Amino acid sequence: MQGEQRQYSSIFQAQPLHSLSQYEPLETLGTGTFGRVLLVRLRSGSKSDPKNYYALKVLNKLDVIRLKQITHTNNERDILSKVHHPFIVDLHCTYQDEKNCYMLMEYVVGGEVFSHLRKARRFTVDVTRFYISCLILALAHLHSEKILYRDLKPENLLLDRQGYIKITDFGFAKSLHKTGRTWTLCGTPEYLSPEVIQSQGQSFASDYWALGILMYEMLCGFPPFYDKTPFGTYEKILQANIVFPKHVDACSRDLIQSFLKRDVTKRLGNLSGGVNDVIRHPWFEGVDWQALLAKRIPAPIIPVQSHAGDCANFQKYDAFDIAKMPALQQQQQNTKSRRTSSSEDYIQSQFRDF
Numbered sequence: 365m366q367g368e369q370r371q372y373s374s375i376f377q378a379q380p381l382h383s384l385s386q387y388e389p390l391e392t393l394g395t396g397t398f399g400r401v402l403l404v405r406l407r408s409g410s411k412s413d414p415k416n417y418y419a420l421k422v423l424n425k426l427d428v429i430r431l432k433q434i435t436h437t438n439n440e441r442d443i444l445s446k447v448h449h450p451f452i453v454d455l456h457c458t459y460q461d462e463k464n465c466y467m468l469m470e471y472v473v474g475g476e477v478f479s480h481l482r483k484a485r486r487f488t489v490d491v492t493r494f495y496i497s498c499l500i501l502a503l504a505h506l507h508s509e510k511i512l513y514r515d516l517k518p519e520n521l522l523l524d525r526q527g528y529i530k531i532t533d534f535g536f537a538k539s540l541h542k543t544g545r546t547w548t549l550c551g552t553p554e555y556l557s558p559e560v561i562q563s564q565g566q567s568f569a570s571d572y573w574a575l576g577i578l579m580y581e582m583l584c585g586f587p588p589f590y591d592k593t594p595f596g597t598y599e600k601i602l603q604a605n606i607v608f609p610k611h612v613d614a615c616s617r618d619l620i621q622s623f624l625k626r627d628v629t630k631r632l633g634n635l636s637g638g639v640n641d642v643i644r645h646p647w648f649e650g651v652d653w654q655a656l657l658a659k660r661i662p663a664p665i666i667p668v669q670s671h672a673g674d675c676a677n678f679q680k681y682d683a684f685d686i687a688k689m690p691a692l693q694q695q696q697q698n699t700k701s702r703r704t705s706s707s708e709d710y711i712q713s714q715f716r717d718f
Contacts, residue, residue, distance in 0.1 A: 376445040380457040382406065384466060384691040390673065392681035393419055398427030399464075400684060403471060403675050404692075414473075414525070414672040418456065421467040422689060425711050428465070433535070434714050437465065440534040441717060443511055444469075450659060451502040453522065453532040460718040461691040462708065472530045474523025474667030475677030481518050486585035489616060491664040495521070496579050497651050498529040503575065504639045507568045510540045514566060516574035517552050518581065523677075527663025540567070553594040554587040558626045561598045572633030572642075576623025583616060584609055588624070602626070619647040 387404040394401040402420045409416030428437050444455035444467070459466040474480075477495065481487060487495075499516070506513055514536040522530045536551060551560065557573035560566050580588045588607070589600040606624060608617050622632035622645070635641050643653065655661050667677050686692060 374446050374448045376455055377457045378445075380459065380468070382408075384459045384468075385693060387418065387420065387468075387692065389420070389684065389686060389689070389692055391675050391678075392684055393675060393678045395681055398431055398433060399423040400681075402684065403673065404468075405673060412672050414471075417471045417673045419453075419469045419471045420692075421469060423465040423467075424688075425460075425462075425464060425715060429711065429714060436535045438715070438717060439537060439539070441465075441467065443534050443537050443539065447506070447509065447511065449502055449505045450657060451498050451529050451531060452505070453530045458718045459691055460715055461689075462712070464689060464691070465715050465718045466689075466691060469532075470530075471673075472522035472532070473525050473669050473674065473677060474527065474665075476519055477521035477523060477529070478518035479677070479679070480523065480665055481582060481585070487582045489583065489613065492579060492582040492616075493647065493651070494661070494664050495529055495582065496575065497648065497653070497656055499531070499575060499578070500639065500642055501653070501657055502529070502531055503568075503571050506537075507571070507639070512538045512540050512566060512568060513571050513574075514538060515551050515555075516571060516578055517555050518578065523663075523665060523667050525667060525669060526659055527666045528659055538566075553597045554590055556598070556601060557628075558602050559628055561601060567628070567634070569628040569631050569634035572623050572631055575633075576620050579616075579623065580606075580620050583612055583620075588620075615647050619645050 386407050388407050389402045389404050391403045392400050393403050399422050402422060404418050404420045405411065406416040406418075423437055428434055441455075441458055444453070445458075448454060453472060454470040456468045456470070458468070484491075499521075503513065513531070513534070515533060516531075520531060520533045522532050524530050551574075555574045555577050557566070557570040558564075560570060577587055577589075589597055589604060591597040591600055606621060608620075619632070625631040628634055632645070633639060633642050637644070642648075643651070652661065670676070
């Protein structure tokens with residue numbers, strides 16, 4: 365694919381340069397079912413230097429086990445430790461203590477695309493084209509590494525300081541090196557492809573379906589298939605026609621419909637030309653893929669940041685309890701001589717790679 369000629373090396377450090385207690389937790393950037401993401405700063409670094417700020421994903425081990433997310437958690441760590449791309453969030457290193465797993469990632473200052481989309485209500489064709497083009501380059505890179513993303517949606521897309529996309533949250537991502545397909549039902553209901561709902565397995569074609577849903581939501585302000593219940597949404601995904609608002613032009617409609625083919629053998633991106641079929645679509649006429657990859661094209665939305673470590677582009681959350689994060693505390697108790705129970709040993713054995 366033109367524009368995707370570079371080889372990228374992971375910046376992941378198997379042996380972190382600093383202990384986790386050397387990072388000061390500042391604010392909560394986001395919360396999830398079994399953890400939260402914190403803004404942290406390297407204590408020894410200058411407060412005015414953006415390079416000293418990071419996003420720290422904190423995952424509670426007991427909750428991960430209770431919700432049967434061990435495989436997803438380990439997959440996220442494994443995949444992000446190997447992947448590096450301009451439009452994918454960087455993982456620097458990982459830690460763990462008796463309670464949590466920690467993933468130290470780059471801090472992407474611009475907040476979620478979801479927030480910017482809700483503020484704008486909907487994006488113009490030009491704005492949408494910029495973001496979708498970035499995502500095509502990112503997905504092409506992932507797929508070339510045999511990685512299926514499986515969770516494309518506005519909430520999982522961040523804007524960096526230049527206004528470029530960064531894909532985050534790889535909890536559902538899966539390596540397809542061995543099988544070429546996966547059968548796990550996961551993802552956001554409105555973005556699930558027909559083959560996933562019908563238990564026919566997921567392939568790279570499923571990511572292109574989700575890209576079509578995302579493109580529709582960016583242009584219209586809402587997804588094409590929605591119901592009050594997940595099962596109602598699934599029924600519409602399998603059967604309903606795509607209804608476009610009047611303002612959506614013919615070329616945009618054609619591209620969306622090409623992504624949203626229920627027959628995977630006819631879906632754009634899954635044809636004989638792969639991603640090259642996608643970039644040759646008339647909707648992308650004029651896109652300079654090399655310049656986009658090099659971030660030489662001015663982004664349509666430049667996040668406002670008043671100072672290094674500013675998190676104004678993220679919503680406010682309740683205060684976090686540092687006592688629940690032992691590795692982040694500067695004065696840690698020495699627990700090496702304490703005898704562990706069999707249940708504690710089991711918990712630790714599930715996260716050996718962290």
